[in-house]
Amino acid sequence: MNWQTLFSNKxxxxxxxxxQDIFRNDYMRDYDRLIFSxxxxxxxxxxxxxxxxxxxxxxxxxxxxxxVASVGRSLGKAIGEKIVAKYDAGLxxxxxxxxxxxxxxxxxxxxxxHDIGNPPFGHSGEDAIRTYxxxxxxxxxxxxxEGLTENQFNDxxxxxxxxxxxxxxxxxxxxxxxxxxxxxxxxxxxYPSDSTSxxxxxxxxxxxxxxxxxxxxxxxxxxxxxxxxxxxxDTAHIYARHPFVFLVEAADDICYRIIDLEDAHRLGILSTxxxxxxxxxxxxxxxxxxxxTETVDNIEDDKQKLSFLRAMLIxxxxxxxxxxxxxHEEALLAGTLNKPLIxxxxxxTIGLIKKIDEISVKKIYNxxxxxxxxxxxxxxxxxxxxxxxxxxxxxxTPKSKKLLxxxxxxxxxxxxxxxxxxxxxxxxxxxxxxDLFAIDLYRKIMGIQIPQL
Numbered sequence: 001m002n003w004q005t006l007f008s009n010k011x012x013x014x015x016x017x018x019x020q021d022i023f024r025n026d027y028m029r030d031y032d033r034l035i036f037s038x039x040x041x042x043x044x045x046x047x048x049x050x051x052x053x054x055x056x057x058x059x060x061x062x063x064x065x066x067x068v069a070s071v072g073r074s075l076g077k078a079i080g081e082k083i084v085a086k087y088d089a090g091l092x093x094x095x096x097x098x099x100x101x102x103x104x105x106x107x108x109x110x111x112x113x114h115d116i117g118n119p120p121f122g123h124s125g126e127d128a129i130r131t132y133x134x135x136x137x138x139x140x141x142x143x144x145x146e147g148l149t150e151n152q153f154n155d156x157x158x159x160x161x162x163x164x165x166x167x168x169x170x171x172x173x174x175x176x177x178x179x180x181x182x183x184x185x186x187x188x189x190x191y192p193s194d195s196t197s198x199x200x201x202x203x204x205x206x207x208x209x210x211x212x213x214x215x216x217x218x219x220x221x222x223x224x225x226x227x228x229x230x231x232x233x234d235t236a237h238i239y240a241r242h243p244f245v246f247l248v249e250a251a252d253d254i255c256y257r258i259i260d261l262e263d264a265h266r267l268g269i270l271s272t273x274x275x276x277x278x279x280x281x282x283x284x285x286x287x288x289x290x291x292x293t294e295t296v297d298n299i300e301d302d303k304q305k306l307s308f309l310r311a312m313l314i315x316x317x318x319x320x321x322x323x324x325x326x327x328h329e330e331a332l333l334a335g336t337l338n339k340p341l342i343x344x345x346x347x348x349t350i351g352l353i354k355k356i357d358e359i360s361v362k363k364i365y366n367x368x369x370x371x372x373x374x375x376x377x378x379x380x381x382x383x384x385x386x387x388x389x390x391x392x393x394x395x396x397t398p399k400s401k402k403l404l405x406x407x408x409x410x411x412x413x414x415x416x417x418x419x420x421x422x423x424x425x426x427x428x429x430x431x432x433x434x435d436l437f438a439i440d441l442y443r444k445i446m447g448i449q450i451p452q453l
Contacts, residue, residue: 001333003083004091005228006243007098007106011179012170012219027105030184034109037178039116039168040065045434046115047122049260049364050267051373058263061115067259069111071318072251076107078322079247086326103244109180110187110248117165119431120438121377128381129159129427132389143393147419154195155213156423162190164431166212170219172428175410182223187244189220192229197236215424230335240335243325250321250341257356258310264364265306272302278356279309282316282349320345380442381430387445388426392419403445 009026011017024032034040043062050058059067080103084096091099119125133156136144144153155163166189169180189211191198198210212220217237224231230240261278264270276296283292292312299305321341328344331337342353364370388407391400395415407413411425430438442448 001228001230001240001243001335003087003099003333004095006183007095007103008182008226010182010226012182012185012223013174013179025102025105026181027102027109027184030180031105031109031112033173033178033180034112034116037173037176039172039432040112042432042434043115045436046118046120047373047377047435048256048263049122049370050263050367051369058266059259061118064255064259065112065115068114068248068251068255069108071254071314072111072248073104073108074318075247075251075322076104076244078318079325080104082322082326106181106183106187107244107247107251109184110244111251113165113169113184113188114190114248114252115161115165117163117168117431118161119164119381120433120435121373121381123161124374124377125381125431126159126161128378129385129431130157131378132382132385133157133159140389140393144419144423148423149214149420151194151196151214152420155215156427158195158199158210159427160191160195160198160210161431162188163195163210163213163216164427166220167216167424167428168432170216182226183244185219186223186227186229186242187248189242190245190249192220192224192239192241194237197233197238213424215420232335241337243332246325246332246337246341247321250318250325253340253342254314254317254321257353257360258313260360260364261356262306262310264360264367266303267369269363269367270359272305274359275306276309278352278359279306279313281352282313317342317345317349320349376439380438383442383446384430384438385426388430389423392422392426406441406445 011026040062043065044060046061048059048061048064080099080101083099083103084091088096119129121128133144133153144156166185169185169188173180191209191211193210194212194214194217195210198208220239221237223229224239227242229242232238232240258279261270261275265272265275276293280292280296285291292309296305296308299308324341324344325332328337328341343350345353387403391397391403392413394400395404404413407425407429411429413422413425417425433441
């Protein structure tokens with residue numbers, strides 16, 4: 001891979017139609033299309049970590065995505081300027097313009113889209129979908145094994161929010177004529193492999209999870225060919241990550257660790273002292289400048305203390321990830337880098353990040369409120385899947401006919417469609433729900449809540 005070919009303003013599904021907006025470049029148009037999409041708006045009622053809503057503000061998927069986009073924009077701008085400075089003579093004028101002025105928009109757009117494929121109830125929503133399809137009764141399992149290819153079945157058994165995001169931004173967005181550019185689409189595929197090639201233990205990072213379903217396999221191949229992404233395995237659909245993906249991942253890695261601490265502090269799960277002990281050691285004393293502890297002590301409000309530390313640490317980690325990106329540039333372009341940027345930082349920083357991770361697992365991700373919403377997610381999503389998948393497999397029963405009418409026409413479910421297409425439609429419908437909509441529909445179809453006449 002090389003910087004000269006790693007970007008393209010071609011739009012998936014409208015490759016022959018050039019951009020016509022004189023006020024915005026093609027990549028800012030991508031950003032605007034996502035911001036105004038219903039899929040993005042729904043993130044405001046999808047769980048990040050803590051249950052929504054509540055008397056105390058905590059982050060949801062939408063606010064998290066916007067903050068990640070802010071960090072991603074900074075990373076994209078810094079990296080773009082460094083690429084131009086380093087390779088000025090070897091880049092075309094178009095490439096210089098892209099890296100200097102447009103890369104930041106691509107990374108920012110990919111950041112606001114990075115969670116767009118996540119189902120309700122946080123990561124437990126993904127687990128709930130996988131669990132349902134892995135624990136099918138024998139009759140349903142046989143029907144799916146007979147009607148689907150192995151890779152198609154694995155799309156459901158190994159359901160991935162990352163792959164679902166790529167589906168939303170390609171297949172579903174294209175149905176709405178929201179065709180995005182190749183550069184933006186490549187930047188969100190964190191694990192560029194299909195559902196069968198992914199989820200392998202060890203080896204390249206692209207095999208840790210999957211990045212596209214069987215239905216979007218050709219879309220990714222088209223993008224990979226256009227941008228010159230290396231295919232890492234001739235016998236499987238495994239590709240090298242696009243270098244921009246590392247910037248999106250770094251922005252997310254920086255944000256969620258710090259923001260989760262801030263939310264936990266607001267909810268009283270972590271004390272101010274505990275949070276400060278985790279964040280202040282990142283900052284070294286500098287001659288002639290006040291110590292970070294003294295500065296924080298002079299802030300009266302505890303929430304503002306944490307806000308100050310959050311802002312300072314995000315800036316520091318953004319700068320360090322920029323440096324690490326270029327230290328590993330050769331491996332990035334060869335497609336052999338198998339660690340996120342944040343895991344390549346200096347030993348002290350990595351050690352401090354691990355402490356945050358340990359406390360987060362112990363006190364935040366296993367807090368009672370988090371566990372309760374995750375368990376609820378299993379019941380709600382599992383229950384919805386049980387009803388709607390049964391309706392797809394037995395569409396002629398009276399109950400099935402009524403259930404299928406609840407799925408909006410935009411999902412195009414019907415007898416003329418293949419089993420795979422109908423199951424995808426069900427998963428599209430359920431994974432796109434907000435937390436509250438999923439709970440409301442579950443209560444109604446299970447008879448827990450009877451709609452008022």
